Every structure is written in C-alpha cells, then in structure tokens.
Amino acid sequence: MTEPVKDRIRADVAVIGSGPGGSVTATLCAEAGYSTLLIEEGPDLPLDAMAHFSGEEILHKYRNAGVTMAFGHPSVTYVEGRCVGGGSEVNRGLYHRTPPHVLEQWVASHRVDALTPDELAPHFEACEATARIAAFPGTPPPLSQRLGDGAVRLGWDAVAAHRLYDYEAGRKQSMSATFVPRFRRAGGRLIADMRAQRIRRINGRWEVAVLHRSGPMVTIVADTLFVACGAVQTPALLRRSGFRHNIGNSLRFHPMLKAVALFDAPVNRPGDPDPVHQIKMFEPRFGIGCSISSPAMLALALAANPAMRARIGADADRMGLYYVQNGTGHGRVRALPGSRDPLVSVRHHDIELDQLYDGLKHLVRALFAAGAQAVQPCLPGFGLLYSAAELASLPARLSRKAAMLTSVHVFASCPMGEDRRLGATDSWGRIHDAHGLRIADASLMCGPTIANPQGSVMAIAHRNALHAIERRFA
Ligand SMILES: Cc1cc2nc3c(=O)[nH]c(=O)nc-3n(C[C@H](O)[C@H](O)[C@H](O)COP(=O)(O)OP(=O)(O)OC[C@H]3O[C@@H](n4cnc5c(N)ncnc54)[C@H](O)[C@@H]3O)c2cc1C
Incomplete structure (x- = not known):
C-alpha cells in the first residue's frame, strides 16, 4: 500500500526514483533513523502482477510502453523500467560485480576517491546479503x-x-522483493505514481514539485534530496531545475x-x-x-x-x-x-x-x-x-x-569524481555547489560498466549512502 497524497509532505530525506540506486539509498537512510520518503513515478505493482517479458508487462512497467529512442546516425532504441523497483523489476537480473579494470579506469579518468575493488567489496557483499545472487542450479536451458x-x-x-x-523459490530478487520491503520495515514511506517535476532550494531546504497521476500537485520538503531517476531521467530533472554543470553531457550505452x-x-x-x-x-x-x-x-x-x-x-x-x-x-x-x-x-x-x-x-x-x-x-x-x-x-x-x-543499459550521464572538469558530483554523489543535493543511480558511473550494471549501481549507492549517513549528510 502506498500512502495517501497530501499537499505538502515533510521528510528529513527524500529519494526520487525507486530503482536499484534509489531503493538501496532510501533503505539505509530509513534504517539510520531518518524520516525518509521514497517517491516513484510509476505504479506499485507486485513482481508477479504480470508475466515476465509479456506485452502487458511492457505496457505497465516500462516507460512509454518500451518505446524510447536516442537519436543519431545510427539511433539507439533503449528501454527503461518505470514502476516501483525501476529496471530491476523488468530485467533478467544477470549479475556481475564491476570489473576491476573498469574501476581502475574511472579512478584514473575522473579521480574518484575510495573506489578500488577492495574498497567496494563490502558494499557488494552488503547488497548481495539482501538481494541474493545465485548460480543456475543444474544444466542451464x-x-x-x-x-x-x-x-x-x-x-x-x-x-x-x-x-x-x-x-528455490523461483523468484527474482528485484527491488520490490528485497530492498523495498526492508525500507518499509524500517518505517520508510513510499509514494508511487508521483512524478517529480522540478527541484528548488528554499530557506535552506529542498522543495520538489511532484505531480500525482490522479492530478494534484504536491510539494515535498526535505533537508537532503537524492535524485535516483535513472541515467536519462536524472539529468532531465536536474536540467529542468537549472542544474547544468556536467549534467547530461556524457550519457553512455551498451x-x-x-x-x-x-x-x-x-x-x-x-x-x-x-x-x-x-x-x-x-x-x-x-x-x-x-x-x-x-x-x-x-x-x-x-x-x-x-x-x-x-x-x-x-x-x-x-x-x-x-x-x-x-x-x-x-x-x-x-x-x-x-x-x-x-x-x-x-x-x-x-x-x-x-x-x-x-x-x-x-x-x-x-x-x-x-x-x-x-x-x-x-x-x-x-x-x-x-x-x-x-x-x-x-x-x-x-x-x-x-x-x-x-x-537496455544506460549510465554515466552525471559522472562522479574529484575532477570538476568532468564530474557532475564529487566522489560520493554530492552535486557540486548544491548543499544537500545528491545523485544515487546509474548516472554516477564514469563510463560503461562493461559487465551488467545493476550490481555496480547498488554497490555504489550503498557506499555513498553510508558515507552520507556517517557524516550526517554534510
Ligand atoms: C529490459 C532490461 C533488462 C536489463 N537487464 C539487466 C540485467 O540482466 N542485469 C543488470 O545488471 N542490469 C540489467 N538492466 C539494467 C538495470 O536494470 C539498470 O542498470 C538499473 O535498473 C539502473 O538502476 P537506477 O537506479 O539507476 O535506475 P532505474 O532502475 O531506471 O530506476 C529509476 C526509477 O526512477 C523513476 N523515475 C524516473 N523519473 C522520475 C521522476 N521524475 N519522478 C519520480 N520517479 C522517477 C523511474 O520510474 C524508475 O522506476 C536491464 C534493464 C532493462 C530495462
């Protein structure tokens, strides 16, 4: 059940977008005792509401019924999940940790602090303890x-x-089956069918204008705001709100x-x-x-x-x-x-x-x-x-x-790192010169992950959320 919509909703922490980046981030903030609100543009549907890869699933859980295009010569047709859990609900969950050579490249190109395989390993382990990974038992099909x-x-x-x-259970370990229930158990509030339109800073807090699917406009007020709308929608929302520095200039695909x-x-x-x-x-x-x-x-x-x-x-x-x-x-x-x-x-x-x-x-x-x-x-x-x-x-x-x-893989539209000439955020997802505004999704990658990306998105979100909580969001 998602909560009824009010005109103005106050939270310590608001997270926009409930994909792997947003769900992991919101869960850690709620468990740290902060009143945390997670909002999602798409519907809140059970994992098995419709058959996987069916036309019905594409209609209800994908953005624009699966028709989105990056224009070029050649163009790239890509898809994004748009429901509670984001891409994790519609994907196959093929899983790899970020290859070490990819991390090395990001550290070198964007000067990202604390991103060696050893430094990231505990965050992979923590995510894998909740969203479990497994090898195919027996002979694959x-x-x-x-x-x-x-x-x-x-x-x-x-x-x-x-x-x-x-x-064993025959169940995918999507966000709606793993981190979202954990978030709710920690007292987190989730509101689905809410699209963030614009962000602005007023009186030292972040205000988000959000439109509920049923019509009313709602304002969310938070001390700390994580944008986790995915690698295309995050830069779109930030640019609509006037944030431009290295935002949306370096989108990459597989x-x-x-x-x-x-x-x-x-x-x-x-x-x-x-x-x-x-x-x-x-x-x-x-x-x-x-x-x-x-x-x-x-x-x-x-x-x-x-x-x-x-x-x-x-x-x-x-x-x-x-x-x-x-x-x-x-x-x-x-x-x-x-x-x-x-x-x-x-x-x-x-x-x-x-x-x-x-x-x-x-x-x-x-x-x-x-x-x-x-x-x-x-x-x-x-x-x-x-x-x-x-x-x-x-x-x-x-x-x-x-x-x-x-x-089906998009990333790197707002890369992290200490090199301000390239990065939209610092090494921990903090948007430059915007106190309390952070990015927590695939946008932060400094380039293609080469391997399937969801594991990287979750581990980096986990790393950055813990870093933020330890420093009380300073
Ligand atoms: C069909 C498909 C198959 C894939 N297969 C694999 C795979 O096997 N293995 C793998 O590792 N990866 C796979 N991926 C990629 C993986 O799902 C993504 O890398 C991952 O979901 C990215 O997480 P994210 O948090 O960055 O964004 P997303 O998962 O895209 O989540 C962002 C969420 O934010 C919401 N949102 C967007 N804009 C707004 C707004 N303005 N207001 C409120 N909410 C908003 C969206 O509706 C969405 O739910 C696949 C993806 C797809 C689509």
Missing part, C-alpha cells in the same frame, strides 16, 4: 547451453552468469546487435528458465550473450527480416535470439521546454561500430559452432546465413543506415 557449447568448440571461454534470483539462430532441434520451449551463458573473453571490445526468445521478442528483433520472421509461427521452438554488445555510443540528455520526455541524442565513432560488427561475426561463428542450421543477423538487407564460411560474403563494414542498435 538448451538455448543458453548451446552458446556455451559453441564457445567451447571454438576454444573460447563461456560463463554461466549468476543472477539476482532465488532459484548498444547491442542481435542474431537469430535456427537449430535442428527444439531449444526454446515455453516455460524454460531464462538463459545465462555469456562470452566475456573479448571484453571490453565486445561481449556476447543470450536474449529472451519468446515469439514476441523474436518478432521484434526480426522486424527488418520478414522471411525469417514469417517462420516464427512454425519454428519458434528451434529459434534462439542472441546479442553482442559493447560500451559505445556517446549521448546527451536535454530537457525540452513543454515536453514530458527529454531529447536524447547519440553519436558513434567508426571504430566503435567496427568493433560491434566484428562482435556480431564472432557471435555468428559461435552459433554455427553450436550446431545452428542457419543464422539471421537482425539487420536490414542481411540475408540468412547457412554456414560460418558465408561471413566472407557480408559487407566489410556495417553501414550506419543498417546498424539497428538497441540497448
């Missing part, structure tokens, strides 16, 4: 195993990734290219567990993995390949959808006057697209090594391939027009 087998046959390494998942493999035997049965295999040995150039391969997801991926798409009805159980992704794409977020949604733009260097295309060719090779009869790259103008040898017939470079990029 065939669609997943095939990618692993293909990699091994080529002499490559594949891993079966851990997930934020309780395999853009993906996809391919569908057609196998000789069923690999993809309704009710199969989510796939977990990944090929990470080529990172940071690119990483390879398995996608959800329901008929709806196959149809979406094959939008530009009608011949293969037409086979879904008869052959979906023999089809698997796979991806290659890397940490490319340089984006900007700008608030548009009078528009609810920000303008997001992106540009790619040639070499970044070349690496991604090279990754797609590696993926195709792995799928043929796994026994695929045919592989369809999900790109306009690309035909069905019947052997790895046919890769030689593909264009040497991927044209910008043909690059159909999608992404």
